[in-house]
Amino acid sequence: MTLPRIAIDAMGGDEGVRVMVHGAAEARRNHDRFRFLLVGDETRIKAALDEHPGMASASEILHCDEVVAGDEKPSRALRRAKTTSMGLAINAVKEGECAAAVSGGNTGALMAMSKLALRTMPGIDRPALAGLMPSLGDNDVVMLDLGANTDCDARNLVQFAIMGAAYARIVTGKPQPRVRLLNIGTESIKGTDNLRTASQLLTDAGLAMEFDGFIEADKINRGEVDVVVTDGFSGNIALKAIEGSARFVTDLLKTAFSSSLRSKIGFLVSRPATELLRHHLDPNNHNGGVFLGLNGVIVKSHGSANAKGVANAVHVTARLLEDDITTRIAADLAELGEDALRDSGQPASNGEEQSK
Structure with missing residues (x-):
């Protein structure tokens, strides 16, 4: 069974595109049902995909060369939600283009953007x-x-x-x-x-x-x-x-x-x-924090995670989608x-x- 697409903020995390794409590819090697929307600099993403030929047919690239800095204030990041890789990955979930998003970027910005775009579930005050x-x-x-x-x-x-x-x-x-x-x-x-x-x-x-x-x-x-x-x-x-x-x-x-x-x-x-x-x-081996309580699945990968860590975050995302966490x-x-x-x-x- 093919899973709904997962948006990957390819620019997030300490090492950015290379590790995020490598991690997504590692996850797909174990489960070829994954499909991705890779959001970030197209040239860098294509270079990373060259190392993982099997990813090309399962991935679409959404070009974006702006990134949310690790020390950027959430209020400023919110104003750039429509032009940054993090904001566009979250928006893909909001618009129904993807079922979930994974980012290794600024936690405060990810929370602020996610809450504004997806809103909290009925009955939940705070994610x-x-x-x-x-x-x-x-x-x-x-x-x-x-x-x-x-x-x-x-x-x-x-x-x-x-x-x-x-x-x-x-x-x-x-x-x-x-x-x-x-x-x-x-x-x-x-x-x-x-x-x-x-x-x-x-x-x-x-x-x-x-x-x-x-x-x-x-x-x-x-x-x-x-x-x-x-x-x-x-x-x-x-x-x-x-x-x-x-x-x-x-x-x-x-x-x-x-x-x-x-x-x-x-x-x-x-x-x-x-x-x-x-x-x-x-x-x-335990990577993948989840923002629970939103109308959509957003997973936070640790900024310093390696490819194995990113792959684990993708697997966490898949389990949440398969078991429909919001319905539960x-x-x-x-x-x-x-x-x-x-x-x-x-x-x-x-x-x-x-x-x-």
Whole structure:
């Protein structure tokens, strides 16, 4: 079965066209059903396609030589939405020319453009950035929000939990994902009023999830949970702390194994285990953040991702399209009902999103 087209912002990411095209080609080598709209400088895209002959018949090029800079303010990027590769990739989703878009560019600009062009789903106040993180369990952990909304109320957190559970059912295959709210303790009296209110709403909701209150940050990767829900401020800090710890461990092992001849021999003996560790901690194997809650699928690839990472982001996109993530979220929202959220005493919030 051929999938709907995926728009690729070929100019996004630290290395731009070469890596984005290479990653899309790698994804297609595993699944030849992918078709792409490659948005960016036509000359550079054609040069990259020359290295991947099988991509030409599955790709169309939309020329654009303007790119959103990594440090560009979202407000300025919005004004250039009609002339940049990121903006045109998102617009292709809006116009129905593509079913999804993937970009490795500026996260704040991608969120702002996506929200303006696609709008949020009925019943969702704010979209959230969800990502996959490694764990000791049988599957990765879905975590959201990772930086799209720095300040969230109980209503937002409940919506994030619904969206995260819908995503987790797709990537884990579990009909009742284990969902927890990130907090400073697991006791019901801990945390802010918003956290406690959200916890009560989710406890009473009876949705297709296994909700059991709070989780502390040191348990995120233990394999005890499938979805971790938090505001974008705390989520982004937790994400970067985990990524930094992973780099620290790998660098520490590298230093230790090169410190002496005995250590080098020890490395050779333990190499299968260290390779497994390296694979597990490699962010490229978990690449592909998703803006959940929009009327369309937008996937954020890490700016520093290599071709394997971009390919993973494309595969994430395909799974969301195959399983119709927006329909799943809408069904759970309908089951919860607007009255349940009104009972929290908190109206829909329209505060500014702040990306990492």
